[in-house]
Amino acid sequence: MSIRQLGSPGKLINAANSLRCWEGSRYSALRSIYLHKGPRVAGLKRDPEEAFVTHNGHKYGVSEENLKPIKSFLSDKYAITDDLALQVLTHKSFGNGIKPYNEKLGAMGSKMLNLFFAKFVVEQPSTNELAINGKNLDVLGTPVAKELAGRLALGIFARSNNLNSTMFWKSYNHGVGFETSGEMKVSAQMMYALVGAVTFVHGKTVAEEFIREKLLGASPSIEDITSSVVEKAQ
Amino acid sequence: MLRSIARLQRPVLKACRVSVRGYQVARLDSSLKTKYDSLTDYASYRNNIFTHRLPESTASQSPPLVALHSRLNLPSSYTLSTLSQALNLNKFDDGLANNFGLNTLGKNLLSYYVAEHLLVKYPRLPMPIHNGAVDSLMGVETLYEIGKSWGIDVDQSSKLEKYLSQESEFLKYGKLRFVSEESKNDVKEPGVYELSEDEVSSLKRNNSFVAKEIEAYASAVRSIIGGLYTHAGEEATKAFIEDHILSRKLPLEQMFQFSQPTRELIRLCDKLNFTEPVEIRLIAETGRLSAHPIYVAGAFCGVEKLGEGVGSSLSEAKTRSVVNALMSYYLYSPISADGTDVKLPSDKNYKFEGIIGIGDVAI
Amino acid sequence: MLRNFIRRSSTSASIPFEPVPINRYNQVRSQFNFKPKKTQGLIHNPASAIHRPSIKTPRAFLPESDPRRKLNTGPVFTKEQLQDYPIITAYKPQNERDYSVTPEIARKIIELRNEDPKTWTVTKLSKEFGLSIQKVNVFTGILDEHLKTKEVSELTDRQKKRINEKKKRVELWLRNEF
Secondary structure, three states, X not given: OOEEEOOOOOOOOOHHHHHOOOOOOOOOOOOXXXXXXXXXXXXXXXXXXXXXXXXXXXXXXXXXXXXXXXXXXXXXXXXXXXXXHHHHHEOOOHHHHOOOOOHHHHHHHHHHHHHXXXXXXXXXXXXXXXXXXXXXXXXXXXXXXXXXXXXXXXXXHHXXXXXXXXXXXXXOOOXXXXXXXXXXXXXXXXXXXXXXXXXXXXXXXXXXXXXXXXXXXXXXXXXXHHHHXXXXXX | OHHHHHXXXXXXOOOOOOOOOOOOOOXXXXXXXXXXXXXXXXXXXXXXXXXXXXXXXXXXXXXXXXXXHHHOOOOXXXXXXXXHHHOEOOOOOOOEOOOHHHHHHHXXXXXXXXXXXXXXXXXXXXXXXXXXXXXXXXXXXXXXXXXXXXXXXXXXXXXXXXXXXXXOOOHHHHOEEOOOHHHHOOOOOOOOOOOOHHHHHHHXXXXXXXXXXXXXXXXXXXXXXXXXXXXXXXXXXXXXXXXXXXXXXXXHHXXXXXXXXXXXXXXXXHHOOOOOXXXXXXXXXXXXXXXXXXXXXXXXXXXXXXXXXXXXXXXXXXXXXXXXXXXXXXXXXXXXXXXXXXXXXXXXXXXXXXXXXXXXXXX | OOHHHHOOOOOOOOOOEOOOOOOOOOOOOOOOOOOOOOOOOOOEOOOOOOOOOOOOOOXXXXXXXXXXXXXXXXXXXXXXXXXXXXXEEEEOOHHHOOXXXXXXXXXXXXXXXXXXXXXXXXXXXXXXXXXXXXXXXXXXXXXXXXXXXXXXXXXXXXXXXXXXXXXXXXXXXXXXOO
């Protein structure tokens, strides 16, 4: 068996040139860059100046203006880095997902919130004779227990605390309402991501304190929002 | 199986009408006859179709229940009556509380610890693979297998059969109870499985079939975990989940199926802000003019090698090298500064050392 | 056999690279059972198989914070070594790509193509406008069209079988399976 080693010098083969197939190699070295603005044309690169700006004119990037709402909400106790804060604010739909976005943070945060509220609703001392070891499990599965960590309540919470004023995302139609445009969903995703980021950076115990202090302690608290949501639905 | 869901299809742009379904707020399950004082008075909720829990004295006389308790090495604070309740799925039996709440609690605990484990250990998994991995760790089929391996039996004999075989009445409290009294009397043909109405409707709804028995086992396993939380606290539950669920082998490497790997790799290098060109180079070859040539290709970015692949054609070697590069990106697992595993957010003295996934690329 | 030859290039200048122990006899075929004489000290003898992606992450993909980044700081290959490896395909990085096409040209291409697709084939368009075929394909959307309307009924059974087999093999490549 003969083996051609390409790694050793002196055995260079002329296949090198025949294999080379640079994209657009027939082009001259002269480069003129055209970055497209306006409505999308398939195959043309969009101008980043225009592509990475939200519908309401916020420019993507770490800036005081962009990060101020969530930084002040987090306070120094639960602070996260600027890059992470920007990732929390960025949704998958922004810039075709080329910037770091908050999907994984949201996955962590939603599980964290669901677990926290499941523990939260059963921890009150109860006189129910069906309670197990003092924990009333009958409340689990009821609308209020489910909606505490639900999208609607968190979306409204983000809006009432003005956390979703700067979010990097793209709707199919920004003109329609809070729920229909998807803003509620994206805001809730951002809230999940915020809780997820605190969990990642500070650990689970601190994240639980964070939920207790900032979500349950706010006014209107997440509990108030949830009960009004549930009441309205019934 | 997993592969079919594992990779994204090539996006096809269609001019379709956008139908937006409004958010559905959860509704109260009226069959449980839940009563409460006010919405947020969580202690006041009570499901009135259940009248009592199993007394501990009755539960302790059930041999399979005691056996299960010691087989799982549960702490002594975990009462037998709770364990028995975890095995009861019947809603309308004899007023005995069922495992609905325990199941929900167990599901939340499992979801969190499984997600945390995967998100920290494999921060870059694409979301479809992440979901597939969650499913293979705590999906119904897996929990069914775990429940079976714990030696849980199904209570299938009717009252008459129990009477005729002089079976102790306590025996059933240690068995999985989900078959209603009427269907126990149905004539069964070995090898023939008659679908219940629920199963037929679920088949129509999401085109997947989960047998009632499988769902029941999964529910029992989740409930046992939920019960552990109520009696022994979260630390013990976490240890239990690590021992029984997270210790299972997870074949992540076999879950990937790429559709356009080269395009994905280039897009990924864009996302990571690499400034060098991506080049696929031929590293070695043999028998180019023979019937069985072999080529070794490497995917490079500048002088850094990203992946390597062998193949019997140049295009095979090229594709394999790119797939290898992509998988080595996606399957990255962080280590701490002293070379050990990174800590999970729920661990004591947690210090963030890993990375947070920045999301996969659209191709 | 091949495995011994895959990794011939030295990865570190300081540690001598020795994929096979130095021996006077052909270790595979020789009937003499001499024990190989081992080199004293530290040598670099990497596994001759391709890395499993879950076991080792390439350095370029290690995040800044990873302690493994500090272990082998030198480049794995030098630019000169890479010259010996012929390029199969190369893709330009983000900042060097060609973005000279304006919407007018794009519109013109689509117009011509829609007017008379028989005359204005993709190859002809690419020559006319000095663009690569792939780019013209993107503008005209020919790829999607082509994929959708591909006729398979004209093929013989043998051809169909071959195509199917090839497809299955490609699936294996895409799953990193053999």
